[in-house]
Amino acid sequence: MVAFKPGYLRLYETRELEEKIEQLFGILESCELCARKCKVNRLEGEKGYCKSGKELTVSSYGPHFGEEPELVGTHGSGTIFLTNCNLLCIYCQNYEISHLGEGRITDEAEVAEYMLQLQYTGCHNINFVTPTHFTPQLIKAISIAAGKGLRLPIVWNCGGYENVETIKLLDGVIDIYMPDIKYGTSEPAKKYSNSPDYFDMCKEAIKEMHRQVGDLKVDERGIACRGLLVRHLVLPDDLAGSEEVLEFIASLSRNTYVNIMDQYRPCGEAHKYKELSRRPNSSEYFKAVDLARKLGLHRGFRVRTLLL
Ligand code: SF4
Secondary structure: OOOOOOHHHHHHHOOHHHHHHHHHHHHHHHOOOEOOOOOOOHHHOOOOOOOOOOOOEEEEEEEEOOOOHHHHOOOOEEEEEEOOOOOOOOOOOOHHHHOOOOOEEOOHHHHHHHHHHHHHHOOOOEEEEOOHHHHHHHHHHHHHHHHOOOOOOEEEEOOOOEOHHHHHHOOOOOOEEOOEOOOOOHHHHHHHHOOOOHHHHHHHHHHHHHHHHOEOEEOOOOOEEEEEEEEEEOOHHHOOOHHHHHHHHHHHOOOOEEEEEOOOOOOOOHHHOHHHOOOOOHHHHHHHHHHHHHOOOOEOOOOOOOOO
């Protein structure tokens, strides 16, 4: 049962989706899809920081049960993992996919079929994981799938290093934005993700996402249908700048859904950095949680349980 009409269907019916697709593919000529603004001509095969040309490359797809409960429901979130990444954090837990390019070249029609299969399987949404660098191709795939009966909300599960102008073009297409906010300060963003302006770019993009879709809304089954869901991964020694991040999130709305994540573990090239070679301990994690509660945030994270 789908309890609401996703935004892209209206744009498909009015043919506005076609216009957006044309505009988005135009950006590939001098690519500024993300905050890196490499200005390479991807239509001619040039590649920028994300090492992606014009071909859509997918690593895997299928129902996923490890996402937030509001996305997983009873039948899973329909994830489609895109190959490569525009952020390339050195500690990425999907290093083979993001850095090493593990995946298969496909096309928009085939990805539309994946989406329809995920819908048929009973998934509650289509969850594009690391989609930013393939935005035009994915919106085209959504359009093809819409014409063949896709009715699920789209989750835009991105790393937060976005170009706000690209996000503006997604207005009305994306139902659920799920960005990371990885860093609240410049130094670690530069050191581990080569993006010193990460927090500024991220804040601008997330304000626009929130303007478009508002706080996360769930249907009568408790399943997400529209809104903003933010993820923040706590790093050891507060390298993620959790205070700055949570203050920004609370300034958007105290009803913002924020998943404060504790699952960091050293992956990829993290072993090269002593400070990243361990997991955060529980006191580091709950310091972030306590702060979120003090700021008035109350959705999406575990609370400290006191054993009396
Ligand atoms: S998507 Fe971002 S990283 Fe990739 S080429 Fe475009 S601007 Fe560069």
